[in-house]
Amino acid sequence: MNGVTGRMGLNQHLVRSIVAIREQGGVRLAGGERLLPDPILVGRSEEKLREIAGAHGIERVSTDLDACLADPGDAVYFDATLTSLRADHVRRAIAAGKHVYCEKPLAPTTAEALDLARRAERRPVKHGVVQDKLFLPGVGKLKRLVDDGFFGRILSVRGEFGYWVFEGDAGGPPPQRPSWNYRKADGGGVILDMFAHWRYLLDHTFGAVRAVQCTGATHIPERVDERGQRYAATADDAAYATFVLKARQGGGDIIVQFNSSWTVRVYRDDLLQIQVDGTLGSAVAGLRTCKTQSRAATPRPIWNPDVPNTFDFYAQWQEVPDSGGEPIDNAFKAQWELFLRHVAADGPFPHDFREGAKGVQLAELGLQSWAERRWVDVPSLS
Numbered sequence: 089m090n091g092v093t094g095r096m097g098l099n100q101h102l103v104r105s106i107v108a109i110r111e112q113g114g115v116r117l118a119g120g121e122r123l124l125p126d127p128i129l130v131g132r133s134e135e136k137l138r139e140i141a142g143a144h145g146i147e148r149v150s151t152d153l154d155a156c157l158a159d160p161g162d163a164v165y166f167d168a169t170l171t172s173l174r175a176d177h178v179r180r181a182i183a184a185g186k187h188v189y190c191e192k193p194l195a196p197t198t199a200e201a202l203d204l205a206r207r208a209e210r211r212p213v214k215h216g217v218v219q220d221k222l223f224l225p226g227v228g229k230l231k232r233l234v235d236d237g238f239f240g241r242i243l244s245v246r247g248e249f250g251y252w253v254f255e256g257d258a259g260g261p262p263p264q265r266p267s268w269n270y271r272k273a274d275g276g277g278v279i280l281d282m283f284a285h286w287r288y289l290l291d292h293t294f295g296a297v298r299a300v301q302c303t304g305a306t307h308i309p310e311r312v313d314e315r316g317q318r319y320a321a322t323a324d325d326a327a328y329a330t331f332v333l334k335a336r337q338g339g340g341d342i343i344v345q346f347n348s349s350w351t352v353r354v355y356r357d358d359l360l361q362i363q364v365d366g367t368l369g370s371a372v373a374g375l376r377t378c379k380t381q382s383r384a385a386t387p388r389p390i391w392n393p394d395v396p397n398t399f400d401f402y403a404q405w406q407e408v409p410d411s412g413g414e415p416i417d418n419a420f421k422a423q424w425e426l427f428l429r430h431v432a433a434d435g436p437f438p439h440d441f442r443e444g445a446k447g448v449q450l451a452e453l454g455l456q457s458w459a460e461r462r463w464v465d466v467p468s469l470s
Contacts, residue, residue, distance in 0.1 A: 089103060089129055089130060089166045089168075090130040090153060090165070090167050090168070090169055090177060091129065091168030091169035092097045092129050092140060092168065093133065093136045093140065094169070094266065096168055096321075097168030097266070098405070100420040101166065101168055101420060101424070102129075102140070102144065103453070104129070104215070105418065105420045106125050106329070106424065107144045107145075108418065109421065110145075114263075115428045117432060119433075121398055122412065125289045126148075128150055128209060129150070130150050130151070130152075130153055130156055131151065132151060133151075133307060134149060137150075141287060143174075144292045152311045153177065156205050157161075157180055157181055157183065161185055162186070163188040163431065164186060164189060164428075165177075165178075165181035165187070165188050165189075165294075167188070167189075167190040167191065168190070171195075171196060171281075171372045172189070172196060172273070172275040174300075175204060176211075178190060178195075178204050179204065179207065182211050182213055182401075183207075185211065185213060186213060186283060187213045187431045188212040188215045189424075189427050190216075191217075191433070192217050192224045192285070192444060192447055193447055194441060194445060194446055194447070194453060196275055196280070196448075197337075197470075199384070199450050199454065199468065200448075201444060202442075202445050202469065204441050204445075205441035205444075205445055214430055214437070216423075216427045216439050216441075217439055217441045217447075218256060218438070218439075219420070219423065219442030220420050221285050221288070221289045221360075222289065222439075223420075223423055224375050224411065224419050224424040226360075226374045226375050226380075227362075229371075229377075229378035229408045230362065230364065230371060231382065231412065233364075234336070236280040237373070238369050238380065239364060239365075239366025239367070239369055240367035241367045241368075242342050242364060243343070243366055244340070244344070244345070244360070245333075245342060245346075245363070245364050246363045247346065247350070248347050249328075249361075249408050250347070250350055250352045250354075250359070251346045251352065251354050252350070252352065252353050253325075253351070255308060255310075255311045255312055257312055258312075265350065266320065267311065267314060269344045269350075270322040271319040271321075276322075277324045277325075278348050279304055279339065279451050279454050279455055280448075280451045283348075283447065283450045284451060286450070287447040290331065294333055294335070294336060294342055294344075295333040295392035296467065297332075297333055297466050298331075298334050299332040299463055299465050300332075300450060300454050300457055301331075301457050301462070301463045302329040302330075302455070302457040303328045304326065304454070305328075306322070306325055306326075306328075307325055307326055307349075308351055319420055325350045326352070327348045327349070327454065327458075328343065328346075329345070329346050331343075331346065331361055335443060357372075357374050357379075357429060359457075360374060360375055361373070361374050362374075362430055367383070368383045369383055370386075377407065378407075378408040379408065380405065380409055381406070381410055385406070390423055398424065411452050422438065423440050427440075443470065445469055446469055449469060450466065453466055
């Protein structure tokens with residue numbers, strides 16, 4: 089496991105996934121056996137690695153990635169390092185014959201991502217990319233509504249993601265994200281980070297992305313890093329995008345508006361909120377919850393700004409109940425269990441490097457749209 093001293097690698101992948109899997113006695117396989125992951129933590133600081141390992145009952149650490157890749161006893165390589173470093177690490181892992189699971193984006197460019205997919209297929213090794221949003225209960229409920237035909241013909245989707253990330257000024261709250269996120273040279277930027285999420289979420293839930301129009305911005309031009317030093321923010325911290333999808337059901341186009349921002353204050357139910365409107369009904373989903381309003385329950389307001397509003401619009405929505413078929417565990421852990429079953433028992437795992445390349449492609453085309461101030465088509469990567 090490379091990159092576990094970082095925020096995502098430590099919290100979501102090590103503590104809430106691998107450590108949690110170990111504490112529950114491993115991943116149950118079809119034959120009744122249990123697969124218990126035995127991680128070796130890899131990074132640059134042995135002191136930090138040993139501190140993390142000691143806190144979570146892990147015995148093995150190393151600062152020598154090549155030595156770890158050469159060990160035939162470890163079958164899987166996981167990467168949560170900087171985006172700018174990931175492709176090289178993954179190439180070395182594939183060459184060493186390791187199955188590879190990694191954070192998104194898979195690579196800085198579509199060409200590099202496709203090259204990694206081809207290398208993994210030729211070796212061959214099993215490969216996967218984190219697509220955690222698909223395992224969120226709220227998104228799972230949305231998918232169930234789509235599959236059940238609740239919306240009728242889907243007309244539009246509106247997504248709002250983000251929160252205020254503090255700048256790191258002395259005396260103020262510490263920033264919630266690392267400084268490299270705001271450096272273009274290190275693979276930072278909200279477009280490269282979040283469009284990888286929106287691609288798989290839209291493709292798998294509503295329909296294939298066919299076109300993108302995007303405007304990005306660097307609203308906060310200067311921030312303070314982990315050492316207290318001021319630095320220029322060279323990567324985008326907000327993106328305002330419109331996508332056109334080919335509907336999976338009913339034909340026609342679906343228009344999607346999606347705002348992604350680390351410079352917005354939250355006035356909604358969750359850090360991610362998605363509204364879907366269709367001819368027969370609408371839904372609003374967050375990370376864990378989802379509410380619906382059917383056509384029969386839709387109110388009939390009339391525009392009149394001269395009198396107070398008499399509708400309680402929020403009261404006219406119904407909560408979608410949990411389903412036993414939806415993951416209620418941590419989304420990262422749920423996908424980790426699928427990948428480990430995929431490696432050990434050839435279980436299904438559709439979230440491979442080619443799927444990851446699609447996310448990189450959408451980010452690249454979003455950046456192109458912003459630079460050229462125009463719509464850009466999204467071609468098939470097949």
